[in-house]
Amino acid sequence: MFKKIFNRIFIGLTTLLLFTIMVSEASPIRRNNNTQTPVTDDDIREFKLWVKFASAAYCNVTDWNCGKACLGETAGTRLIKFFSNTVPRDNNGYVAINDKEKSIIVGYRGTADVKSFVSDTEFFQTPFVNSKFKDAKVHSGFFATYNDTREEITKLLKDLIKKNPDYKVISTGHSLGGSLAVFQTLDLIDTPELNPSNLITYTYGEPRTGNQDFAKFVQSTGFKFFRIVNRNDIIPHLPPQSFKYNQYGPEFWVDPEKNIVECSTAEDETCSNSQVPNLSIISHANYFDTAFLLTCLAK
Ligand SMILES: *[C@@H]1O[C@H](CO)[C@@H](O)[C@H](O)[C@H]1NC(C)=O
Ligand SMILES: *[C@@H]1O[C@H](CO)[C@@H](O)[C@H](O)[C@H]1NC(C)=O
Numbered sequence: 001m002f003k004k005i006f007n008r009i010f011i012g013l014t015t016l017l018l019f020t021i022m023v024s025e026a027s028p029i030r031r032n033n034n035t036q037t038p039v040t041d042d043d044i045r046e047f048k049l050w051v052k053f054a055s056a057a058y059c060n061v062t063d064w065n066c067g068k069a070c071l072g073e074t075a076g077t078r079l080i081k082f083f084s085n086t087v088p089r090d091n092n093g094y095v096a097i098n099d100k101e102k103s104i105i106v107g108y109r110g111t112a113d114v115k116s117f118v119s120d121t122e123f124f125q126t127p128f129v130n131s132k133f134k135d136a137k138v139h140s141g142f143f144a145t146y147n148d149t150r151e152e153i154t155k156l157l158k159d160l161i162k163k164n165p166d167y168k169v170i171s172t173g174h175s176l177g178g179s180l181a182v183f184q185t186l187d188l189i190d191t192p193e194l195n196p197s198n199l200i201t202y203t204y205g206e207p208r209t210g211n212q213d214f215a216k217f218v219q220s221t222g223f224k225f226f227r228i229v230n231r232n233d234i235i236p237h238l239p240p241q242s243f244k245y246n247q248y249g250p251e252f253w254v255d256p257e258k259n260i261v262e263c264s265t266a267e268d269e270t271c272s273n274s275q276v277p278n279l280s281i282i283s284h285a286n287y288f289d290t291a292f293l294l295t296c297l298a299k
């Protein structure tokens, strides 16, 4: 088990190193334009709460028992469904209810297996048919992973929404899990009970999920996607823009002084893009007080 995890991390780090070089070469040095706006304390509270739910998706959650991520503020969450090792794409995650936060939560796991970001065939984009923008495309590997559980989990969530009409829905994930959380939200948007005030997405270190038209689609929905990027985390800069990938806006950036600022446009040069090419995988593994790969083990 641990050998497998370490092998995955090793392969991941090696490929990332290659990638750092590619990203550096593809991106000009950016200048800081200082067009950021500060984030409210209420938003920061939410960012710090939902990161714990995002990290729980890395664990073998049974009965909301998963080490540090299942303690403290998240304690008492009721696990509805845990899924793992789905076929063929090995998707992992859970659906749960937290009565204190009056929330139905869907959490998706990221991957330490960064191969899925880089293998040639997977770079291809697949049309995002659910979109009002006909040229919207997404990373075919990310979408295929989501697709493993798409029907079952979307149906389960819709049932829970009917049974808990005064609860909000939180879709969250770290890394690849962030992309999956976005797909999940987009599948729920037309649910009659849901609107921008009760369906909210929090992603941490989300890679570029799709192309510019996909980004436009996400932004056009009017729903809140809190795409949080820590400092100089490398993953939000992958796959490179030269492969027709584009982030959606706004970006919520934890800057090197740990201020949390909002940059309203996608790929804004004043937020995390200002860190290119000095990007780091360490900054990907840690968001707020959560160290994603250790969270299930720590007590
Ligand atoms: C996850 O938990 C279940 C139930 O306790 C157990 O049967 C299973 O082996 C665990 N899986 C892993 C990968 O630890
Ligand atoms: C998604 O899964 C469905 C079955 O649930 C399958 O029919 C469809 O081809 C899959 N789509 C992709 C893009 O993998």
Ligand SMILES: *[C@@H]1O[C@H](CO)[C@@H](O)[C@H](O)[C@H]1NC(C)=O
Binding pocket: 033, 035, 265, 268, 269, 270
């Ligand atoms: C930042 O400033 C540069 C140079 O003035 C300009 O080209 C660029 O469009 C600005 N970016 C943003 C996001 O305002």
Ligand SMILES: *[C@@H]1O[C@H](CO)[C@@H](O)[C@H](O)[C@H]1NC(C)=O
Binding pocket: 232, 278, 279, 280, 283
């Ligand atoms: C690069 O990032 C690291 C943190 O990952 C930081 O300690 C260092 O000061 C940065 N270097 C430059 C030149 O900004």
